[in-house]
Amino acid sequence: MKASIQKFLDSAQTFQCPICGNALHTAGSSLQCPDRHTFDIAAKGNISFLRSQHAHDGLYNQSFFENRSALLSVGLYDHIVREVAHDVSRLPDSHATTLLDVGCGDGTLTKRLQSLITQSSFDSQHQREQAVRELTIFACDISSLAISIASRGSNTIRWFMADLANLPITDSSMDIITDIFSPANYEEFRRVLRPQGSLIKVIPGKHHLMELRQEIAKSHGEQPKGYSNDDVVQGIEQHCTIEHITTASATLQLSKAQWEQFLAMTPLMFHLDKTSIDLDSLRNLTIEAEIVQATMQ
Numbered sequence: 001m002k003a004s005i006q007k008f009l010d011s012a013q014t015f016q017c018p019i020c021g022n023a024l025h026t027a028g029s030s031l032q033c034p035d036r037h038t039f040d041i042a043a044k045g046n047i048s049f050l051r052s053q054h055a056h057d058g059l060y061n062q063s064f065f066e067n068r069s070a071l072l073s074v075g076l077y078d079h080i081v082r083e084v085a086h087d088v089s090r091l092p093d094s095h096a097t098t099l100l101d102v103g104c105g106d107g108t109l110t111k112r113l114q115s116l117i118t119q120s121s122f123d124s125q126h127q128r129e130q131a132v133r134e135l136t137i138f139a140c141d142i143s144s145l146a147i148s149i150a151s152r153g154s155n156t157i158r159w160f161m162a163d164l165a166n167l168p169i170t171d172s173s174m175d176i177i178t179d180i181f182s183p184a185n186y187e188e189f190r191r192v193l194r195p196q197g198s199l200i201k202v203i204p205g206k207h208h209l210m211e212l213r214q215e216i217a218k219s220h221g222e223q224p225k226g227y228s229n230d231d232v233v234q235g236i237e238q239h240c241t242i243e244h245i246t247t248a249s250a251t252l253q254l255s256k257a258q259w260e261q262f263l264a265m266t267p268l269m270f271h272l273d274k275t276s277i278d279l280d281s282l283r284n285l286t287i288e289a290e291i292v293q294a295t296m297q
Protein backbone atom coordinates (compact mmCIF):
# COMPACT_ATOMS: atom_id res chain seq x y z
CA MET A 1 0.00 0.00 0.00
CA LYS A 2 1.30 3.48 -0.86
CA ALA A 3 2.41 5.55 2.14
CA SER A 4 0.08 8.37 1.01
CA ILE A 5 -2.89 6.02 1.53
CA GLN A 6 -1.50 3.98 4.42
CA LYS A 7 -1.23 7.08 6.64
CA PHE A 8 -5.05 7.38 6.60
CA LEU A 9 -5.66 3.68 7.14
CA ASP A 10 -3.44 3.94 10.22
CA SER A 11 -5.59 6.83 11.51
CA ALA A 12 -9.03 5.48 10.58
CA GLN A 13 -10.16 5.42 14.21
CA THR A 14 -9.67 9.21 14.40
CA PHE A 15 -12.21 9.89 11.65
CA GLN A 16 -16.00 9.73 11.82
CA CYS A 17 -18.62 9.90 9.10
CA PRO A 18 -19.65 13.55 8.53
CA ILE A 19 -23.06 12.38 7.25
CA CYS A 20 -24.24 10.06 10.05
CA GLY A 21 -21.58 10.52 12.74
CA ASN A 22 -20.72 6.80 12.87
CA ALA A 23 -17.17 5.55 13.24
CA LEU A 24 -15.26 4.93 10.03
CA HIS A 25 -13.29 1.80 9.28
CA THR A 26 -10.97 0.90 6.44
CA ALA A 27 -12.37 -0.70 3.28
CA GLY A 28 -9.67 -1.19 0.66
CA SER A 29 -8.23 2.26 0.00
CA SER A 30 -11.33 4.00 1.42
CA LEU A 31 -12.81 4.85 4.78
CA GLN A 32 -16.38 3.63 5.23
CA CYS A 33 -19.08 3.80 7.91
CA PRO A 34 -21.57 1.00 8.80
CA ASP A 35 -24.17 2.82 6.64
CA ARG A 36 -21.74 2.48 3.72
CA HIS A 37 -20.98 6.17 3.31
CA THR A 38 -17.61 5.86 1.62
CA PHE A 39 -14.72 8.31 1.42
CA ASP A 40 -11.96 7.48 -1.01
CA ILE A 41 -8.36 8.23 -0.17
CA ALA A 42 -6.75 9.96 -3.15
CA ALA A 43 -3.41 8.47 -4.19
CA LYS A 44 -1.92 11.93 -3.70
CA GLY A 45 -2.66 11.60 0.02
CA ASN A 46 -5.87 13.42 0.84
CA ILE A 47 -9.56 12.69 1.46
CA SER A 48 -12.64 14.74 0.70
CA PHE A 49 -15.39 14.64 3.30
CA LEU A 50 -17.43 17.22 1.37
CA ARG A 51 -20.55 16.19 -0.49
CA SER A 52 -19.96 18.52 -3.44
CA GLN A 53 -16.42 19.15 -4.56
CA HIS A 54 -16.28 22.42 -6.36
CA ALA A 55 -18.72 24.64 -4.53
CA HIS A 56 -16.27 25.78 -1.88
CA ASP A 57 -13.46 27.55 -3.68
CA GLY A 58 -15.41 30.81 -3.82
CA LEU A 59 -13.18 33.82 -4.39
CA TYR A 60 -10.14 31.65 -4.70
CA ASN A 61 -8.69 30.02 -7.77
CA GLN A 62 -5.63 27.97 -8.56
CA SER A 63 -3.42 31.03 -9.12
CA PHE A 64 -4.50 32.49 -5.77
CA PHE A 65 -3.19 29.43 -3.95
CA GLU A 66 -0.07 29.13 -6.14
CA ASN A 67 0.69 32.79 -5.37
CA ARG A 68 0.14 32.29 -1.69
CA SER A 69 2.23 29.16 -1.63
CA ALA A 70 5.13 30.89 -3.46
CA LEU A 71 5.04 33.88 -1.14
CA LEU A 72 4.74 31.90 2.08
CA SER A 73 7.53 29.57 0.98
CA VAL A 74 10.02 32.45 1.19
CA GLY A 75 9.30 32.63 4.91
CA LEU A 76 6.98 35.62 5.16
CA TYR A 77 5.19 34.09 8.17
CA ASP A 78 8.15 32.16 9.52
CA HIS A 79 8.51 34.19 12.73
CA ILE A 80 4.85 33.44 13.47
CA VAL A 81 5.03 29.70 12.79
CA ARG A 82 8.17 29.54 14.98
CA GLU A 83 6.19 31.01 17.85
CA VAL A 84 3.36 28.49 17.29
CA ALA A 85 5.91 25.64 17.31
CA HIS A 86 7.40 27.06 20.48
CA ASP A 87 3.93 27.11 22.09
CA VAL A 88 3.37 23.48 21.07
CA SER A 89 6.75 22.47 22.50
CA ARG A 90 6.14 24.06 25.88
CA LEU A 91 2.59 22.83 26.47
CA PRO A 92 2.47 21.30 29.93
CA ASP A 93 1.19 18.02 28.50
CA SER A 94 4.22 16.26 27.06
CA HIS A 95 2.10 13.29 25.97
CA ALA A 96 0.27 15.09 23.17
CA THR A 97 0.00 12.78 20.17
CA THR A 98 -2.46 14.48 17.82
CA LEU A 99 -2.62 17.96 16.31
CA LEU A 100 -5.28 19.31 13.94
CA ASP A 101 -4.53 22.40 11.84
CA VAL A 102 -7.82 23.95 10.71
CA GLY A 103 -8.09 26.17 7.64
CA CYS A 104 -4.64 25.03 6.50
CA GLY A 105 -5.03 26.48 2.97
CA ASP A 106 -2.21 25.40 0.65
CA GLY A 107 -0.46 23.71 3.59
CA THR A 108 2.81 25.68 3.46
CA LEU A 109 2.51 26.78 7.08
CA THR A 110 1.39 23.35 8.32
CA LYS A 111 4.44 21.72 6.73
CA ARG A 112 6.71 24.37 8.21
CA LEU A 113 5.09 23.87 11.61
CA GLN A 114 5.62 20.12 11.38
CA SER A 115 9.26 20.58 10.47
CA LEU A 116 9.85 23.02 13.34
CA ILE A 117 8.06 20.85 15.88
CA THR A 118 9.90 17.71 14.89
CA GLN A 119 13.34 19.13 14.16
CA SER A 120 14.42 22.25 15.89
CA SER A 121 12.15 23.79 18.44
CA PHE A 122 12.70 21.32 21.23
CA ASP A 123 15.20 21.91 23.95
CA SER A 124 16.67 18.47 24.40
CA GLN A 125 17.42 15.51 22.19
CA HIS A 126 15.15 13.38 24.34
CA GLN A 127 12.12 15.62 23.82
CA ARG A 128 12.84 15.91 20.11
CA GLU A 129 12.84 12.15 19.64
CA GLN A 130 9.59 11.89 21.51
CA ALA A 131 7.95 14.52 19.30
CA VAL A 132 9.06 12.86 16.08
CA ARG A 133 7.70 9.56 17.25
CA GLU A 134 4.41 10.71 18.67
CA LEU A 135 2.83 13.78 17.08
CA THR A 136 0.43 12.89 14.26
CA ILE A 137 -0.69 15.95 12.30
CA PHE A 138 -4.08 16.32 10.62
CA ALA A 139 -4.88 19.35 8.47
CA CYS A 140 -8.10 20.44 6.81
CA ASP A 141 -9.52 23.11 4.58
CA ILE A 142 -12.83 23.52 2.78
CA SER A 143 -11.11 24.26 -0.53
CA SER A 144 -10.27 21.29 -2.75
CA LEU A 145 -7.79 23.45 -4.69
CA ALA A 146 -5.93 24.27 -1.51
CA ILE A 147 -5.80 20.66 -0.33
CA SER A 148 -4.74 19.52 -3.77
CA ILE A 149 -1.69 21.83 -3.54
CA ALA A 150 -1.07 20.96 0.12
CA SER A 151 -0.91 17.23 -0.51
CA ARG A 152 1.70 17.48 -3.26
CA GLY A 153 4.91 15.65 -2.54
CA SER A 154 5.30 13.10 0.19
CA ASN A 155 4.72 13.89 3.83
CA THR A 156 2.98 12.30 6.76
CA ILE A 157 0.32 14.99 7.28
CA ARG A 158 -3.26 13.70 6.95
CA TRP A 159 -4.81 16.29 4.59
CA PHE A 160 -8.58 16.40 4.19
CA MET A 161 -11.35 18.61 2.85
CA ALA A 162 -14.10 19.27 5.35
CA ASP A 163 -16.61 21.77 6.58
CA LEU A 164 -15.36 23.44 9.78
CA ALA A 165 -18.90 23.24 11.19
CA ASN A 166 -18.96 19.45 10.72
CA LEU A 167 -15.48 18.06 11.21
CA PRO A 168 -15.14 14.33 10.35
CA ILE A 169 -13.13 13.83 13.54
CA THR A 170 -14.17 11.74 16.54
CA ASP A 171 -14.94 13.36 19.90
CA SER A 172 -12.01 14.16 22.22
CA SER A 173 -9.43 12.77 19.80
CA MET A 174 -7.22 15.85 19.36
CA ASP A 175 -4.66 17.07 21.88
CA ILE A 176 -3.95 20.34 20.07
CA ILE A 177 -5.80 22.46 17.49
CA THR A 178 -3.90 25.15 15.60
CA ASP A 179 -5.81 27.85 13.75
CA ILE A 180 -3.54 30.23 11.85
CA PHE A 181 -5.35 33.31 10.49
CA SER A 182 -8.45 31.21 9.88
CA PRO A 183 -12.07 31.29 11.12
CA ALA A 184 -12.97 29.32 14.24
CA ASN A 185 -15.87 27.06 15.15
CA TYR A 186 -15.63 26.80 18.92
CA GLU A 187 -18.36 24.19 19.32
CA GLU A 188 -16.52 21.82 17.01
CA PHE A 189 -13.18 22.67 18.62
CA ARG A 190 -14.66 21.79 22.02
CA ARG A 191 -16.05 18.50 20.71
CA VAL A 192 -12.91 17.21 18.99
CA LEU A 193 -10.38 18.44 21.60
CA ARG A 194 -9.91 16.14 24.53
CA PRO A 195 -10.52 17.70 27.98
CA GLN A 196 -7.63 20.08 28.80
CA GLY A 197 -6.53 20.01 25.16
CA SER A 198 -5.07 23.23 23.80
CA LEU A 199 -6.22 25.64 21.13
CA ILE A 200 -3.49 27.78 19.58
CA LYS A 201 -5.19 30.52 17.62
CA VAL A 202 -3.21 33.03 15.56
CA ILE A 203 -4.85 36.39 14.93
CA PRO A 204 -3.59 39.59 13.29
CA GLY A 205 -1.63 41.88 15.62
CA LYS A 206 -2.26 45.60 16.00
CA HIS A 207 0.49 46.56 13.52
CA HIS A 208 -0.25 43.81 10.99
CA LEU A 209 0.07 45.15 7.41
CA MET A 210 0.46 48.66 8.84
CA GLU A 211 2.26 50.00 5.73
CA LEU A 212 -0.41 48.66 3.37
CA ARG A 213 -3.25 50.03 5.51
CA GLN A 214 -1.55 53.43 5.39
CA GLU A 215 -1.17 53.26 1.61
CA ILE A 216 -4.82 52.26 1.13
CA ALA A 217 -5.96 55.15 3.33
CA LYS A 218 -3.70 57.55 1.39
CA SER A 219 -5.09 56.37 -1.96
CA HIS A 220 -8.58 57.24 -0.65
CA GLY A 221 -7.42 60.60 0.72
CA GLU A 222 -8.10 59.42 4.28
CA GLN A 223 -6.15 59.33 7.51
CA PRO A 224 -4.99 55.79 8.34
CA LYS A 225 -7.18 54.16 10.96
CA GLY A 226 -5.56 52.13 13.73
CA TYR A 227 -6.33 48.43 13.72
CA SER A 228 -7.55 46.69 16.84
CA ASN A 229 -8.03 42.98 17.44
CA ASP A 230 -9.84 43.55 20.75
CA ASP A 231 -13.13 42.17 19.42
CA VAL A 232 -11.38 39.02 18.15
CA VAL A 233 -9.76 38.45 21.55
CA GLN A 234 -13.12 39.04 23.26
CA GLY A 235 -14.68 36.47 20.91
CA ILE A 236 -12.06 33.92 21.99
CA GLU A 237 -12.64 34.74 25.66
CA GLN A 238 -16.35 33.94 25.32
CA HIS A 239 -15.49 30.31 24.55
CA CYS A 240 -12.05 29.70 26.00
CA THR A 241 -9.76 30.38 28.92
CA ILE A 242 -6.75 32.22 27.53
CA GLU A 243 -3.53 30.86 29.05
CA HIS A 244 -1.18 33.32 27.41
CA ILE A 245 -0.72 35.56 24.38
CA THR A 246 2.60 36.05 22.56
CA THR A 247 3.25 38.69 19.91
CA ALA A 248 5.35 37.81 16.85
CA SER A 249 6.27 40.77 14.66
CA ALA A 250 8.67 41.24 11.76
CA THR A 251 9.10 44.01 9.21
CA LEU A 252 10.33 42.65 5.89
CA GLN A 253 11.42 44.28 2.68
CA LEU A 254 9.40 42.93 -0.24
CA SER A 255 10.42 43.11 -3.89
CA LYS A 256 7.97 44.61 -6.35
CA ALA A 257 7.08 41.11 -7.57
CA GLN A 258 6.45 39.98 -3.99
CA TRP A 259 4.26 43.01 -3.36
CA GLU A 260 2.21 42.06 -6.42
CA GLN A 261 1.86 38.52 -5.09
CA PHE A 262 0.93 39.83 -1.67
CA LEU A 263 -1.73 42.23 -3.00
CA ALA A 264 -3.25 39.32 -4.93
CA MET A 265 -3.64 37.23 -1.78
CA THR A 266 -4.53 39.63 1.02
CA PRO A 267 -8.21 39.92 1.98
CA LEU A 268 -7.55 43.65 2.56
CA MET A 269 -7.50 44.08 -1.24
CA PHE A 270 -10.40 41.79 -2.18
CA HIS A 271 -12.84 44.65 -2.65
CA LEU A 272 -10.39 47.35 -3.67
CA ASP A 273 -9.04 48.43 -7.01
CA LYS A 274 -5.42 47.25 -7.07
CA THR A 275 -4.48 49.94 -9.59
CA SER A 276 -5.28 52.59 -6.97
CA ILE A 277 -2.21 51.47 -5.00
CA ASP A 278 1.12 53.04 -5.91
CA LEU A 279 3.39 49.99 -5.99
CA ASP A 280 6.54 52.10 -6.23
CA SER A 281 5.88 53.68 -2.87
CA LEU A 282 5.65 50.29 -1.12
CA ARG A 283 8.82 48.81 0.41
CA ASN A 284 8.56 47.29 3.86
CA LEU A 285 5.70 45.25 5.24
CA THR A 286 5.03 44.44 8.88
CA ILE A 287 3.65 40.96 9.48
CA GLU A 288 2.44 40.83 13.05
CA ALA A 289 0.38 38.26 14.87
CA GLU A 290 -0.76 37.43 18.33
CA ILE A 291 -0.52 33.76 19.21
CA VAL A 292 -3.25 32.96 21.69
CA GLN A 293 -2.89 29.72 23.63
CA ALA A 294 -6.16 28.71 25.25
CA THR A 295 -8.10 25.83 26.73
CA MET A 296 -11.80 25.36 26.04
CA GLN A 297 -14.31 26.23 28.76
Ligand SMILES: [Zn+2]
Pocket residue numbers: 017018019020021022033034035036037
Ligand atom coordinates in the same frame (compact mmCIF):
# COMPACT_ATOMS: atom_id res chain seq x y z
ZN1 LIG B 1 -22.19 7.42 7.51
